[in-house]
Amino acid sequence: MKPHRPLSRLSTHEVTNVPPHMGDQDLWADDRALREWFSSCGGEHHTAHMAKVGCIAGLDDTFEKARQANQHVPRLQAFDRYGMRINAIEFHPAYHDLMDLAVSHQLHNFAWHHEGNAGHLG
Helix, strand or coil, X not given: CCCCCCCCECCCCECCCCCCCCCCCCXXXXXXXXXXXXXXXXXXXXXXXXXXXXXXXXXXXXXXXXXXXXXXCCEEEEECXXXXXXXXXECCHHHHHHHXXXXXXXXXXXXXXXXXXXXXXX
């Protein structure tokens, strides 16, 4: 999320060493080295899939969800309100959004789902 009117000139100093907000990016198309490595390892069959994932992963909204998930780390809830041991882990909703994104694009099982068809590269 792009900050609304961020301050770079403060009464105590001026902030000049921070890059500007980049917004949406295409993490596949913008990374020539990744694309060349991918092709050299025989992954041409999956270029369209990678291009789609690269566009979605590079969205400003995805970066914001990642920031939120990192800021709000998983928390152990050892007991319920009655004092009973439950050992549950609470995750921020952004974490679940990122997991949904990964699973919906087969990032969790891509290599095994495409075994023998350049599923494992490198």
